[in-house]
Amino acid sequence: MFSEIAEYFRTETLPHMWCPGCGNGTITAALVRAIKTLGLDQNKVVIVSGIGCSSRLPGYLDFNTLHTTHGRALAFATGIKAAKPELDVFVVMGDGDSSAIGGNHLIHAARRNIDLTAIIINNNIYGMTGGQSSPMTPHDKRATTSPYGNLERPFQLLDLVQAAGATYGARATAYHNQLLSKLIIDAYNNPGFSVIEAISQCPVSYGRRNKFKTPADMLLWQKEHGVTAGRRALEEGDFLIGEVFNKEAPEYTQEYEKLRQRLKGGAR
Amino acid sequence: MSKARLMQGNEACAEGALAAGVRFYAGYPITPSTEIAEIMAEKLPLLGGTFIQMEDEIGSMAAVIGASLTGAKSLTATSGPGFSLKQENLGYAIATEVPCVVVNVQRGGPSTGLPTSPAQADVMQAKWGTHGDHPMIALSPSSVQECYELTVKAFNFAEEFRTVVIMLMDEVVGHLREKVELPESLPVKNRKKPTVSPDRYLPFANDPSLIPAMANFGEGYRYHVTGLTHGENGLPTGKPEVTAKFLKRLTQKFDPYLERIQLWEEANLEDAELIVLAYGCTARPTREAVDAARREGLKVGLFRPITIWPFPSREIAKYKGRKFLVPEMNTGQLVGEVERVFGFEGVERLNRIDGELITVSEILEKIREVMSDVQ
Numbered sequence: 001m002f003s004e005i006a007e008y009f010r011t012e013t014l015p016h017m018w019c020p021g022c023g024n025g026t027i028t029a030a031l032v033r034a035i036k037t038l039g040l041d042q043n044k045v046v047i048v049s050g051i052g053c054s055s056r057l058p059g060y061l062d063f064n065t066l067h068t069t070h071g072r073a074l075a076f077a078t079g080i081k082a083a084k085p086e087l088d089v090f091v092v093m094g095d096g097d098s099s100a101i102g103g104n105h106l107i108h109a110a111r112r113n114i115d116l117t118a119i120i121i122n123n124n125i126y127g128m129t130g131g132q133s134s135p136m137t138p139h140d141k142r143a144t145t146s147p148y149g150n151l152e153r154p155f156q157l158l159d160l161v162q163a164a165g166a167t168y169g170a171r172a173t174a175y176h177n178q179l180l181s182k183l184i185i186d187a188y189n190n191p192g193f194s195v196i197e198a199i200s201q202c203p204v205s206y207g208r209r210n211k212f213k214t215p216a217d218m219l220l221w222q223k224e225h226g227v228t229a230g231r232r233a234l235e236e237g238d239f240l241i242g243e244v245f246n247k248e249a250p251e252y253t254q255e256y257e258k259l260r261q262r263l264k265g266g267a268r
Numbered sequence: 269m270s271k272a273r274l275m276q277g278n279e280a281c282a283e284g285a286l287a288a289g290v291r292f293y294a295g296y297p298i299t300p301s302t303e304i305a306e307i308m309a310e311k312l313p314l315l316g317g318t319f320i321q322m323e324d325e326i327g328s329m330a331a332v333i334g335a336s337l338t339g340a341k342s343l344t345a346t347s348g349p350g351f352s353l354k355q356e357n358l359g360y361a362i363a364t365e366v367p368c369v370v371v372n373v374q375r376g377g378p379s380t381g382l383p384t385s386p387a388q389a390d391v392m393q394a395k396w397g398t399h400g401d402h403p404m405i406a407l408s409p410s411s412v413q414e415c416y417e418l419t420v421k422a423f424n425f426a427e428e429f430r431t432v433v434i435m436l437m438d439e440v441v442g443h444l445r446e447k448v449e450l451p452e453s454l455p456v457k458n459r460k461k462p463t464v465s466p467d468r469y470l471p472f473a474n475d476p477s478l479i480p481a482m483a484n485f486g487e488g489y490r491y492h493v494t495g496l497t498h499g500e501n502g503l504p505t506g507k508p509e510v511t512a513k514f515l516k517r518l519t520q521k522f523d524p525y526l527e528r529i530q531l532w533e534e535a536n537l538e539d540a541e542l543i544v545l546a547y548g549c550t551a552r553p554t555r556e557a558v559d560a561a562r563r564e565g566l567k568v569g570l571f572r573p574i575t576i577w578p579f580p581s582r583e584i585a586k587y588k589g590r591k592f593l594v595p596e597m598n599t600g601q602l603v604g605e606v607e608r609v610f611g612f613e614g615v616e617r618l619n620r621i622d623g624e625l626i627t628v629s630e631i632l633e634k635i636r637e638v639m640s641d642v643q
Contacts, residue, residue: 010492013503043488048334059492059503064485066337067494067504068330069360075327079334079342080485082318083292087338087486105330108323260313 005032008042010062017056021207021215023174023200027121028057030177030198031090034184045088048077050102052094053128053202054121071102074109077116085115085253088188095122095136099155103135110164113192114252119184120157120195123202131205142209157197158244167192169244173199173222176241186243192251199226199239270449277415277441278345280448281371282307284419285343288456290369291317292340294331296324296350299383300439301373304345325353333357333366337493339484341423345371348390349380351397358432359398360495363518365430365472365480367459369422372434373442374548376623385623386439388548391601394434395577401515403522405529406434406577410551412446417454418574424457425529429522430479436576438597440549440625462489470500474513478521522578531574532583536562540569542591542638545584545606547573550595550626557631566639579605593618593638595626 009032018024035045045063049055051070058065064087068076077091098106098120109116125143126132133143133150136157140149158169168190172180180198187194201207201218212218226241227234234240275283282304285293293308305321312319317340322328328344336342346354351372361368374390376382390397394406405425409415415437422433462469462481471491473480480500483489496504497511505511522529536558537543546554551572561568571587573580584592584606592610594603595618607615618634620626 010503043490044486046485059494062490064337064490065492066334066485067492067496069356069495072326072330072357075322075330076334078320078322078327079292079294079331079336080338082320082331083335083340083342084338084486104323105327108327256313256318260316263314 005029005036008032008035008062009060013060016060018053019204021201021203022053023123024054024057024121026174026177027119027180027198027200028060030180031092031119031184032061034181034188037181038185038188040088044086045090046077046080047090047092048073048080049092050094050097052097052126053123054092054094055097057092071097071100072105073097074102074105074116074118078109078112078114081114081116081253082256085257089116091116091118093118093120094127095120095124096126096134099135099157106161107164110161110166110193110195112252113165113167113249115191116193117184117187118193118195119198121198121200122157123200123206125202125206127202127205131209143206158195161193161195162245165193165249166195167249168194168246171197171199171239171241171244173226173241174201175219175222176226179241183243190246191254192249270451272447272449274445275412275416275448276303277409277412277437277444278303278373279307280412280415281345281419281435281437281442282311283450284416285369285423286311286315287416287454288341288420288423290341290343290423291315292332292335292342293319293344294322294328294335294342295344295346296322296328298325298347298350300375300442301345301347301371304371308343325350326356329354329357329361329370332368333361333364336366336368337485341427342368343371344368345373347373347375347383348377351390351393355398359400359402361432362398362402362404363495364493365482365518367426367430367482368432369419369426370432370434372436374436374438376621382623384439386549386597386625387621387623388438388550388597389601389621390436391576391598394436401519403431403519404434404577405429405431405522405575406436407531407574408436408547408576409441409574410548410572411441412444413448414574415441416448416450420454420456424455427459428457428479429525430459430482436548438549466490471502472498472514473500474517478517478524526578529575530578530580530583532580533572533574534570536569537571537587538569539567540590541567542593542635543569543571543587544593544595544631544635545571545573545602546595547576547602550597553626553628554595554631556628557635560628560632561635561639566635568635568639573602576602581605581609585609590614591638592616593634595619595631595634597621597626
């Protein structure tokens, strides 16, 4: 299994630092398999991340990799893509990373519809700092900073980025790994800002506080509650998996190139 | 052949950046620096470059670093409140050794302060605004001509030394209009590229030059960049011996090059009993006041640091035994560096923080006062 994708890893950096039972490893594999299937030139692929457990992902991969500051991955990636549009830029973020401290960059990357493939690994918690509630922690669930249950309501991330102007949105889970890989391929092929919410499990910082006894219980939860559109009616706690929206809109770097060409012709 | 043009300081800064080969600008509107962004928005697409107005100052600094990693010479400009916001990623650029230039057209602070009035209150922030031990280059122009020339130099330093360079301007030089002689060409430097094959490339090598070669993203040298303490291969590490080596090289990397980095101007120093040390906009009235004092027969000279950081301490140490006067538009920031050399004895201050320039007569009066103590 791993041998099929080992060429894309900096194998000297393994084993990874994630806890046993964490979903980040399988999500990494889904991303790498997608890149392999797409046949992308390793030298032209850039993986950008912010700060947090998920953001350690690029360090293990043999591409141009950039581990930035908390919440800022999309702003760094915007600079890369705008300066050199021929690069294939994937951005990996956590839920707190992308939707709390990085929320402003998220909605503006969506508004520009810049051709980045953003993968938001949503484990509903700040894992690296030990389990504080995030903007994706469900209402009433427990975290070290919501010890009596979360009073706040979580974002509907895909609705948020769709409203802000993203042109592709999809959701999968660590459990629905092959689906995740396929959605990453579709997202890459969308010429615009694409967001994939990859629901993951943090057994150590989230599961233990919220009645999931084992990592397997969390994966079973993903399996039972992730529903493909049209398969059955959504019930309490369910969420859609698969493509959620896909539309067309002008892409930022293409529009900028058109401007350069127009100016070359002497038009102002 | 040079050509002369009437230009504003911010415009000269933008033109200097273009002469240096800037191809990427990310910024956020803020007074009194906005003209730089406006000029970049107009000119960069004409040159095949990119201008982007980001959602905030933090994102602007991030985008500049991202663009520079692909090989584009990159610029951003701001003022005090924005400079505060940039500090996070400014530290990232220093730690990851990504070349870029940050212009800070200083205005009155703290906080929103005096948006349209000058100040020189970000001197210490330019050095220590971002957390952790780090090296810093900051240049302080005092004329429109210098806004042009020093911006070229700022890019050259950034590229040669793989670092952030701060153009520490102020509202006076930023908005002043003066004649500028545009030289036909100025020397332009580019980052050192690796000469080894990708499998042997160490992006953060403990090179004897202290400045490792830099490959751009997309050129076949795949490597990792992180703000975490990292080894020569760029991968994060917490090992004390690797950390110590990395931070030693990082914090000392300008040392072999100080002679070229530290720029200053001096006038009438030979027999001067009092040296007035002034920089940026304050150097302008100081020069006039020193000339007037000379006409009165007072032995006074001018030392104008053009490179504020690293501060030319060794150079001024030569003047042991002389008195110093440091006029500044703050409560006393760079004067602290003079005091580090000489102690408090014989170092005088002249400060103004009301948004108005220090006048020639204020400086002259202070010179007379100090000189009467000497005699």
